[in-house]
Amino acid sequence: MNTALFAQLVTLSSSVVLLFGITLLWRRSLTAYIDAFRWQSLVLSVLFVLIGYYSNDPELYLVAVFFFALKVIVLPIYLRRLQARVKVVNEIEPYINIATSLILAGLLVLLAYAVTRPLVAVSTLPTRGGLPLAMGLIFVGLLVVVTRKKALTQIVGFLVMENGIALLAALGTYGVPFIIELGVFLDVLMGFLVMQVFVYHIYGTFESIDVNQLSELKH
Numbered sequence: 726m727n728t729a730l731f732a733q734l735v736t737l738s739s740s741v742v743l744l745f746g747i748t749l750l751w752r753r754s755l756t757a758y759i760d761a762f763r764w765q766s767l768v769l770s771v772l773f774v775l776i777g778y779y780s781n782d783p784e785l786y787l788v789a790v791f792f793f794a795l796k797v798i799v800l801p802i803y804l805r806r807l808q809a810r811v812k813v814v815n816e817i818e819p820y821i822n823i824a825t826s827l828i829l830a831g832l833l834v835l836l837a838y839a840v841t842r843p844l845v846a847v848s849t850l851p852t853r854g855g856l857p858l859a860m861g862l863i864f865v866g867l868l869v870v871v872t873r874k875k876a877l878t879q880i881v882g883f884l885v886m887e888n889g890i891a892l893l894a895a896l897g898t899y900g901v902p903f904i905i906e907l908g909v910f911l912d913v914l915m916g917f918l919v920m921q922v923f924v925y926h927i928y929g930t931f932e933s934i935d936v937n938q939l940s941e942l943k944h
Contacts, residue, residue, distance in 0.1 A: 862889030
């Protein structure tokens with residue numbers, strides 16, 4: 726595989742990953758949120774394998790395996806169980822409507838290009854073309870977290886944002902040591918379990934996972 730082809734595949738894969746993130750902003754179904762996260766994680770796993778193959782870094786194969794197991798298999802299963810338990814199907818009334826969310830997402834991607842432009846200009850890595858897309862995914866994930874009311878959709882937004890961080894690390898460093906990625910995966914898993922308990926407490930108290938209900942605790 727020559728460098729030009731590799732660079733094109735990295736940019737294409739990063740674009741697909743970003744598109745799955747933006748999908749969260751125009752879908753209301755929580756099932757669609759989980760599916761988008763799963764497919765996004767699958768593409769990321771393939772991208773890690775691709776980078777590992779081109780850079781001759783076997784550790785990235787292990788990263789891809791752990792990433793696939795955690796984010797394509799384990800977390801989606803837990804998310805579906807959580808959805809079934811709290812009996813929530815759709816994100817009905819987000820803080821910002823779909824049209825405005827998509828416009829903001831486009832502006833955030835443009836901001837990501839502006840922020841990463843100096844880094845891309847000085848980098849010689851063949852993966853540099855995907856850096857703005859990775860940064861854009863982080864921004865989009867953050868947008869999902871702050872504009873959605875349901876705690877479950879906010880969890881998915883957090884996981885998407887973490888995918889953006891993982892993508893940025895892989896592209897910006899040409900792969901990261903396996904032990905570091907393993908630590909990150911464990912942090913993500915622990916964070917998810919804590920958020921799951923948080924959602925159960927919200928549902929048990931208010932029979933809803935709308936975070937607006939937390940304002941009632943002030944009274």
